[in-house]
Amino acid sequence: MRISRKWLSQYMDVSDLSIEEMADRITSAGLEVEGIERLAQGTNLVIGQVEECYPHPDSDHLNCTKVNVGNEVLDIVCGAPNVAAGQKVIVALPGAKLPGGEIKKGKIRGQVSNGMICSLVELGVDPHSLSEEQKSGIEVLDQDAPVGNKDPFAYLGLDDEILEIGLTPNRSDCLAAFNMGLEAGAILKREVKLPEYQGAANVGGPTKL
Structure with missing residues (x-):
């Protein structure tokens, strides 16, 4: 069973818990968390706009760019074949920690390079x-992407x-997402507010012709 943090957050407040804390408490209650998956990872990121892009003077596959990140314009060397002036992009600033380092x-x-276009x-x-x-x-973002935004994810x-x-076989009830939400709320000691649906109780009931 895969449960999204954002999905759970629609029905209960878990803003004070890390995903690791949630996993530990759910596992301790008997529903083993076998893994944690993050859709994306990285720190010190910002949305930027490539203002200039020109070939590196000492390379046949690199480009030199000037990227506006909102409060400054950075010189960044980029090896991606699709980089071009005018693009909105994701920039990892110096000090950013990515999966690769x-x-x-x-x-x-x-040539000076003060970051990476990702x-x-x-x-x-x-x-x-x-x-x-x-x-x-x-990754080339839509043109409505706000330059300087520090949360591209x-x-x-x-x-x-x-x-x-x-x-486990005896907890097949938790295959239903709302049941899993109620179970997680009980384990995490959170008030759960599931959505209400008009006429939902009539689904599958007898039909009058």
């Missing part, structure tokens, strides 16, 4: 959920965490 200031073949793969997004274009280059709907819960 920490981003630092430096020089790439003699692909979704580099941000830990499951490649199976991406198109070939997304897997082969940086929320903008993309990737700010979620998933609990993978192993159910």
